[in-house]
Amino acid sequence: MTNRLTAMASSMVVLGAMGLTSVSAQEPPTMKMTRDVPDGITTPDNIETQLGDLNFFDGVPDAETTEKVYNLLHFTHAYQAYLDGVKIASMDAMRRGILEFGPANSTVLQFAGLMDSVTLFLTPNTTSVYQTAWLDLGDEPMVIETPPNVLGFLNDGWFKYVTDFGNLGPDEGKGGKFLILPPGYDGDVPEDGYFVVPSNTNGNWVIWRGFLEDGSTETAVTATQEKFRMYRLSEADNPPEMTFVDVSGKEFNTIHVMDERMYEEINTVIQSEPLMGENPELLGHLAAIGIVKGQPFEPDARMQGILKKAAAAGAVTVKTLISKPIDERAYWYPGESYWQNAFPGGAYTWEIDGVTLQDFRTAFHFYATGITPAMAIKAVGKGSQYAFTYRDSDGNALDGSKSYIMTVPANPPAEDFWSFTLYDNQTRSMLQTDKQFPALGSNDAGVQPNEDGSVDIYFGPEAPEGKESNWLQTVPGKGWNTILRLYGPLEPWFDQTWRPGEIELIEQ
Numbered sequence: 001m002t003n004r005l006t007a008m009a010s011s012m013v014v015l016g017a018m019g020l021t022s023v024s025a026q027e028p029p030t031m032k033m034t035r036d037v038p039d040g041i042t043t044p045d046n047i048e049t050q051l052g053d054l055n056f057f058d059g060v061p062d063a064e065t066t067e068k069v070y071n072l073l074h075f076t077h078a079y080q081a082y083l084d085g086v087k088i089a090s091m092d093a094m095r096r097g098i099l100e101f102g103p104a105n106s107t108v109l110q111f112a113g114l115m116d117s118v119t120l121f122l123t124p125n126t127t128s129v130y131q132t133a134w135l136d137l138g139d140e141p142m143v144i145e146t147p148p149n150v151l152g153f154l155n156d157g158w159f160k161y162v163t164d165f166g167n168l169g170p171d172e173g174k175g176g177k178f179l180i181l182p183p184g185y186d187g188d189v190p191e192d193g194y195f196v197v198p199s200n201t202n203g204n205w206v207i208w209r210g211f212l213e214d215g216s217t218e219t220a221v222t223a224t225q226e227k228f229r230m231y232r233l234s235e236a237d238n239p240p241e242m243t244f245v246d247v248s249g250k251e252f253n254t255i256h257v258m259d260e261r262m263y264e265e266i267n268t269v270i271q272s273e274p275l276m277g278e279n280p281e282l283l284g285h286l287a288a289i290g291i292v293k294g295q296p297f298e299p300d301a302r303m304q305g306i307l308k309k310a311a312a313a314g315a316v317t318v319k320t321l322i323s324k325p326i327d328e329r330a331y332w333y334p335g336e337s338y339w340q341n342a343f344p345g346g347a348y349t350w351e352i353d354g355v356t357l358q359d360f361r362t363a364f365h366f367y368a369t370g371i372t373p374a375m376a377i378k379a380v381g382k383g384s385q386y387a388f389t390y391r392d393s394d395g396n397a398l399d400g401s402k403s404y405i406m407t408v409p410a411n412p413p414a415e416d417f418w419s420f421t422l423y424d425n426q427t428r429s430m431l432q433t434d435k436q437f438p439a440l441g442s443n444d445a446g447v448q449p450n451e452d453g454s455v456d457i458y459f460g461p462e463a464p465e466g467k468e469s470n471w472l473q474t475v476p477g478k479g480w481n482t483i484l485r486l487y488g489p490l491e492p493w494f495d496q497t498w499r500p501g502e503i504e505l506i507e508q
Contacts, residue, residue, distance in 0.1 A: 074306050077288035082262065082314030084282045084358070087159035087365035089256035089265040090122070094205055094369065095134055095157075097254035101245045104136035104203075105230050112221045113248030116437055117430035120253040122369040123388075123423055124430065125485060126439040129210035129220040133230065137182040137202045140233055141189070144206065147227035148175040150220070151383065152208025153372040157201030157273045161348065161371045166208060168374040168383060170195045175227055180204065183274045190233075200277025203269075206230075207370060254369070255427060260304070260311040263289070267297040321363040323390040323397070323425070323481070330360065332387055332499070338395060339387040339484070339500060342368065343376035367428050378494050381415050385489040390425065390481040393502035401476035403460030403508070407501035410453030415488030417442045420457060422472055425479040433473040440472050441485075459503065 045056040051072055054065045061069060101109055111130045115121060124130060128151075135142060135154070146152060146165045153169075154162035162180075167173035179194035182202065189196055210220025224244070231239040256265055266286065270293050275283055289307065291297050299307060328334035329344035342364050345352045348371060350361040367388075374383050392398055412418050419441025422431040431438045440447065440457060446469035449455050458464050459482075463471035474480055484500055492498035 071302075071306060074289060074303065075310050077285045078263075078307050078310030079313055079317075081266070081282065081285040081289060081291070082310055083317060083362045084279075084285065085262070085266045086256070086314075086318060086362055088157075088269050088278075089262045090365055090369060091155070091157055091159045091203075091205060092265045092269050093256040094254045095203055097252055098132060098134045098205075100252075101247060102243055104134040105142070106240060106242055108133045108224065108228060108242055108244045109247045109252075110221055110224065110244055111248045112217055112246040114217060114437070115430075116249060117432045118249055118251060119247070120251075120255050120427055120429045122255060122428045123367060123421075123483060125419065125421055125483075126430070126437040127212065127417075127419060127441070127443070127487075129212065129217045131208050131210065131220075131224050131228075133206045133228075135180065135204040135206050135230060137180060137199060137204065138232070139182065140187070141182065141185065142180045143194070143229070143231055143233055143236060143239075144178045144180060145227060145229040145239075146171065146175050146178065146208070147210075147223040149173050149223070150208040150210050151374070152206070153370065153374070154180070154197070154199070155205045155207075155371050156199050156277060157203040157269055158278045159365065159371060160200070160277060161373065162199050162204060163195070163197040164372055164374055165195075168372075168379070179233065183276060201273045203273065255429070258311070258315045260307040262311060263291065263307055264297070267291045318362055318366040319425075321359050322367045325359070325363065327357075327359065329357075333496070337499070337502060338389045338391040338393070339502075340389055342386060342388070346376045346378060348373045348376040379489075380491055380494070381488050383487075383489070385486045385493055386483055387500060388481060388483040389503065390479070391503075393504045396505075398459070398474075398480050398482075398503065400474035400478040400480055401461060403458065403462075403464070403506040404503045405506055406457045406459070406503045408455040408457060409498060409501065411492075411498065412442070412486065413490035413492040413498050414442070414486040415490055417487050419443070419485050419487075420472065420482050421485070422459070422474065423481050423483070425481055431475065431478070431480050433475055435473055438472060440470070444469075458506075460506070 043059070045058065047054045051068045054068065055062045056065065098107070098109060101107060109132050114126055115124050115130050116126070135144070150166035151168060152166040153164045156162050163169065163178065165171055165176070165178060170176070177194045179189065179196045181189070181196065181198040183200050185198065210217070210224065213219045229239050229242060256262055270286065270291055275293060286292070290299050290303060325340065330340050331337060332339045332341050342360075343350070344357065344360060350357040350364070390397060392404060398404070408418065419439055421439040423429065424431045447455060448470055456467070456470055458467050458471040459474055460471070461474055461476050463473075486493055
């Protein structure tokens with residue numbers, strides 16, 4: 001299609017050189033059936049737009065105008081495909097990162113020493129025992145045996161929710177057998193002994209978090225090694241062995257690229273997955289720029305230039321959407337605070353009153369990873385709640401060369417504990433400082449409360465004298481953002497009778 005457009009445009013340029021496109025519409029005579037056309041139906045033949053002057057002969061564009069219009073149209077398709085396709089590229093990057101350590105279905109990655117800032121992973125925490133695997137479905141269902149006392153879920157290849165398991169799943173934290181059905185599967189399914197879950201894609205990300213016990217990861221790591229299995233249903237009587245790999249402290253990249261190569265990442269998923277689970281409109285944007293299932297993605301020079309510009313525009317857009325949203329629903333306390341909420345209205349699908357909040361969805365998938373209702377719903381005393389910010393109390397970007405203070409008021413509504421983690425604005429991974437874990441929370445020994453029970457947290461390149469235990473290091477020359485996590489959130493968080501303080505600049 002692109003080659004035909006290029007050839008057509010070239011032909012029209014040749015015709016123009018011959019003088020055949022210089023014809024302009026003359027005033028037509030009045031005919032017997034001529035009637036006045038209502039205002040607004042027709043457009044002028046000469047239009048000034050952001051593309052420059054556009055010229056038509058009674059509604060038909062000349063060669064130069066044709067090229068300008070199609071360049072704009074394909075840029076629009078590419079730009080929208082970038083924004084809506086961030087999630088697809090992110091899942092492809094997750095898949096590639098996991099498979100670097102071993103094959104699908106038989107390899108489990110464990111952060112036995114917790115995840116630290118060496119790992120490139122979107123906004124993880126430093127207090128959960130992350131464990132993950134890649135499930136690749138074939139022609140028959142796959143069984144996943146899950147360990148007890150975890151928070152786990154599956155997302156499909158389109159980065160859409162499949163199921164929870166663990167404490168917020170149907171196994172109620174006891175562990176269980178989940179039977180994952182391949183896309184469109186219509187074969188026999190066992191009636192008993194399994195939680196049966198269909199998936200729309202062959203590839204599925206499996207992620208679960210265990211918990212520290214007395215500061216140790218051992219119980220969580222061992223429970224997974226003893227209980228977690230993935231195998232074909234036909235192998236149920238003799239499941240194959242699993243390989244468990246400790247990836248703590250190892251270089252491990254799960255983040256997609258931000259330039260025009262992101263379209264290649266998206267194309268990888270389009271070619272490997274059935275299209276049944278993805279939005280046809282997004283698939284239409286992708287098809288318009290040459291990403292079509294079953295066909296090679298070979299953009300010509302013209303399209304390559306468009307994709308490069310669209311990716312650059314998309315990259316700055318997603319960074320703006322996440323750091324400075326203009327929709328007041330992005331904020332926990334609109335007009336009063338810069339603490340942001342990733343799931344306005346508690347909608348993990350970002351659908352409210354029949355409307356998809358696309359900007360919120362795009363921003364989330366740029367910033368974070370993992371989709372489950374458990375992240376968005378109100379569950380008093382269970383799971384976790386999040387507030388994040390890129391800005392100080394004056395609305396300015398957080399600067400690693402400056403010092404700040406933030407107060408956690410007394411009686412924080414967290415049945416378990418609360419924590420702050422610092423993130424790099426570019427990688428959205430943990431900020432790489434002199435500290436292995438750029439985080440601080442109520443479980444950390446030595447954190448000093450104030451007399452009224454509140455806690456002051458300091459952020460900056462150097463610790464204030466005497467406040468070292470309440471300090472998080474930042475890096476001069478780099479921006480940063482932070483997430484406040486409340487584990488076991490209580491009612492005062494949900495009814496907003498308790499709220500965190502703002503991050504305030506300390507004047508030097």
